[in-house]
Amino acid sequence: MRIFVAGHNGMVGSAIIRQLQINGYNEIIVKSSKELDLRDQASVQNFFLQEKPQIVIDAAARVGGILANSMYPYQFLMENMQIQNNLIDSAVKFDVQKFIFLGSSCIYPKFAQQPIKESYLLSGALEETNEWYAIAKISGVKACEAIRKQYQKDFVSLMPTNLYGPYDNFDLQTSHVMPAMIRKFHEAKQTNDSVVLWGSGSPMREFLFVDDLAKAVVFMMEGETTDNLYNVGYGADISIKELALLIQQIVGHKGEIVWDASKPDGTPKKLMDNSKIMDLGWKPEVDLSSGIANTYDWFLSNIEKYKKVAING
16 A cells, blocks of 8 residues: 655654554655745645655644744644645546544633533634634544545544653744753753743643654554544643653752743643543554653654754854
8 A cells, every 4th residue: 555644744744654564565656845845735735646645644744832922823724734635636637545633632622611522613712822723623523524524545544641751842932842851851951940831830731742642543544443533641630740740750950840830821621531442443552651661762762853943053
């Protein structure tokens, strides 16, 4: 099977590539953003015409945390729609057998009943701090659902909870909470400084190691899907304050943690109901402490790259 993994250089895409190789797949198609601009419809259609992928895994997206979403709302909305629409439409036009669309738990309402079931989609207002990204992803979920309904094609959407792991984004301006904390605690450890974190620390968050998501993607790729939307979660959550203390311990930072309550907390609680995919036979394997230690080790091995970014602005 010729498998195209869109977004292969990112944290999720690279994990999927690793898992595909472990499972023995060797016809994996990848293109960097310089080689193929997924925002350009004509380029994407020409790529599908030439490469003829049979399976497409869409792990490509413009992503970021609260700060990035608030600074670039138009880009988060438009670029994500452009990327996914071009991939989904070309997959239909060129008769791709299976399409796996990856989104995020932020597609669900801000005050959704916990744990969040797939059926809660569009049942309430979104979290304001990332609604632009969420609306784009919701449109992708609905596009795949419409294709299943109209053309009976195996297009399926997987909604992972908060992800972390090797190749995460550790840039403090655009990163999510986990890599941002790892970097802050590491740098404060070097200078014996305190660490300032956003919000109150009270929100609850669920975290899934990215290799577990990759296994879920390959698991769903190899099997028959009977529904259009599946949550992929760890099954347990932790407060941001508890997470900070755990990362502080793993990194070895001994200083004070200061909570800046003037900054937004975001959604108060997000725990996914992953019973649908677990009923099919998938389950997470990496516990939070082991996953954070693995991620910190990767960060230490690649820290020179982030030092260069800091020096060059």
